[in-house]
Amino acid sequence: MPNWLLPEHIADVLPSEARKIEELRRQMLDNFRLYGYELVMPPLLEYVESLLAGAGQDTDLRTFKLVDQISGRMLGLRADMTTQVARIDAHLLNRNSVTRLCYAGSVLHTRPSGLHATREPVQIGAEIYGHAGLEADAEIQELALASLALAGFTEVRLDLAHVGVLRAILELDKAAEKDHITIVQLLRAKDVPGLRELTAHYAPTTRDALLALPHLYGDVDVLKRARAELPDVPAIAKALAELAALSASAIGRADVAIDLADLRGYQYESGAMFALYVPGLPNAVARGGRYDHVGEAFGRARPATGFSLDLRELARLLPTAERKHSIRAPWGNAPELKEKIAELRKSGEVVIQSMPGHSNEQDEFECDRALVLDDNGSNWILKNLG
Numbered sequence: 001m002p003n004w005l006l007p008e009h010i011a012d013v014l015p016s017e018a019r020k021i022e023e024l025r026r027q028m029l030d031n032f033r034l035y036g037y038e039l040v041m042p043p044l045l046e047y048v049e050s051l052l053a054g055a056g057q058d059t060d061l062r063t064f065k066l067v068d069q070i071s072g073r074m075l076g077l078r079a080d081m082t083t084q085v086a087r088i089d090a091h092l093l094n095r096n097s098v099t100r101l102c103y104a105g106s107v108l109h110t111r112p113s114g115l116h117a118t119r120e121p122v123q124i125g126a127e128i129y130g131h132a133g134l135e136a137d138a139e140i141q142e143l144a145l146a147s148l149a150l151a152g153f154t155e156v157r158l159d160l161a162h163v164g165v166l167r168a169i170l171e172l173d174k175a176a177e178k179d180h181i182t183i184v185q186l187l188r189a190k191d192v193p194g195l196r197e198l199t200a201h202y203a204p205t206t207r208d209a210l211l212a213l214p215h216l217y218g219d220v221d222v223l224k225r226a227r228a229e230l231p232d233v234p235a236i237a238k239a240l241a242e243l244a245a246l247s248a249s250a251i252g253r254a255d256v257a258i259d260l261a262d263l264r265g266y267q268y269e270s271g272a273m274f275a276l277y278v279p280g281l282p283n284a285v286a287r288g289g290r291y292d293h294v295g296e297a298f299g300r301a302r303p304a305t306g307f308s309l310d311l312r313e314l315a316r317l318l319p320t321a322e323r324k325h326s327i328r329a330p331w332g333n334a335p336e337l338k339e340k341i342a343e344l345r346k347s348g349e350v351v352i353q354s355m356p357g358h359s360n361e362q363d364e365f366e367c368d369r370a371l372v373l374d375d376n377g378s379n380w381i382l383k384n385l386g
Contacts, residue, residue: 009112009119013312015363020315021122025104027150028124035143037102037126042084044106048076053297055083055268062109077108081123082306083294089129090298098130104311114283118312125288125308129295132303134242137272137290138249144276144286144307145253151314157277158254159284160243161262163269165226166213168235173206183210187261190214205231216260220247223258242272265289271305280317285309324364326350327382329371340371340380 006012013021029039045051047068052060062079078084081103089099104124112119126143128136141158148156166187170177179198186195192214199207212229216222223240230236247256254276264287265273271290278285288307295302329341331353341351352360352367360367369382 007119009117011118016320017312017315019364020318020321021311024151024311024315025122025124028147029102029104031146031150032102032126032143035100035126035139037100040085040088040101040103041105042078042081042088042103045075045077046084048074050087050298051076051078051083053083054086054291054294055080057267058265059083059268062111064108064110079107079109080308081105081107081125082127082291082308083297085125085127085306086129086291086294086302086304087298089127089302089304090295090300094300095130098128098136100126100128102126118310120312121310122312123308124311125306127304127306129302129304132292134245134272136303136305137242137246140288140305140307141246141250141274142253144274144288144309145250147309148276148278148286148314149253151318153278155279156254157257158250159257159259159262159275159277160246161259161273161275162239162243162271163263163266163273164239164242164271165230165236165260166263166266168233168239169206169209169213169231171235172209172231172233173203176202176206176210184263184266187213188263190261213261216258218257220244220256220258222260223247226258226260239272246272246274265291268294274307276309278317281313285314285317321364323362323366324350325368326352326365327369327371328360328367328385329353331356337371337380344371 048063048065052063059079064077066075068075085101085103089101093099102125104122107121107123109119109121126140128140145156170180176183182198186198192211195210195214199210209230216226223244226240243258247258250256262275268291269289270292273289274287275284276286286307286309288305290305292303293301294304327344327349329351341353344351350365351371352362352365354360368385370385371380372383373379374381
């Protein structure tokens with residue numbers, strides 16, 4: 001096997017693609033800061049007990065594990081940065097007020113999330129800690145939509161769901177609570193025959209409500225149907241009201257859909273959840289939601305909500321950037337030449353000095369001007385290259 005081959009679903013990022021990813025990262029982090037978010041940089045690996053605290057089984061299966069050569073303890077390479085940021089909020093910052101944090105960095109997955117997905121996403125996200133009200137959920141949703149707008153996406157679909165609906169239904173029937181893992185799997189797959197068979201011996205109210213969930217999908221009118229078809233209990237009414245408010249806040253910025261059977265992250269999330277879709281990608285480009293209980297694993301429960309997306313996947317959907325106009329300059333040690341090049345670079349120009357005996361080959365730059373001596377041989381001037 002050639003020694004330059006990389007593992008499956010692991011790839012180098014070449015110049016033009018790397019530039020798109022980096023520009024997106026800078027734009028989004030700068031925008032997060034305008035909302036008051038502070039940047040943190042969690043470590044690439046840590047003890048699995050901490051890394052997986054409060055995370056669901058999906059995260060555990062996606063995490064690479066290895067033995068620490070110093071302590072002999074098991075380490076994990078992060079598959080998601082959310083729990084790491086929750087740990088920072090709970091133990092290192094330890095604030096009582098509302099805290100807004102953001103992050104960006106590579107994560108590693110044991111298996112790809114899709115057929116063409118990478119196992120090394122570049123994750124970027126933002127989290128709010130300390131406020132249980134819907135205002136925090138609305139801000140995170142707004143920030144996620146703003147991030148896609150910065151990337152140039154104008155056609156966005158926002159899918160909303162709420163784990164509180166299913167949890168309220170399960171609380172009505174002890175038998176259903178025991179089967180919650182299987183129920184979640186069947187609902188995610190919208191496996192109505194399987195759900196009908198599993199719920200055959202449940203209380204009629206619980207059974208009817210569970211069988212209604214896979215069909216409660218569509219535009220915001222779904223919420224009216226849900227109020228009519230689901231049990232009239234306070235927890236369900238509250239969840240549907242929150243979805244209605246979040247739907248209203250996205251009007252004009254995205255096409256809104258409701259899916260009460262979308263329970264991805266059920267073990268992890270605790271309230272409203274959302275997923276963002278854009279043309280050209282079948283799976284969600286960004287996901288977010290409320291996860292109030294994750295901090296309990298670190299001994300300090302705090303209301304929390306946030307979102308994240310993969311910059312590599314997002315960049316892949318964008319058109320190839322135009323080559324940047326630049327200036328070709330000769331190599332030399334003459335003070336006048338160095339001074340002129342420094343002046344041009346300070347003004348924002350890209351100046352590429354040609355190495356003796358070599359031509360320039362760049363994917364990102366197009367040299368449309370050259371730095372040359374004037375006819376008198378005394379001043380360096382720019383000459384257009386036709």
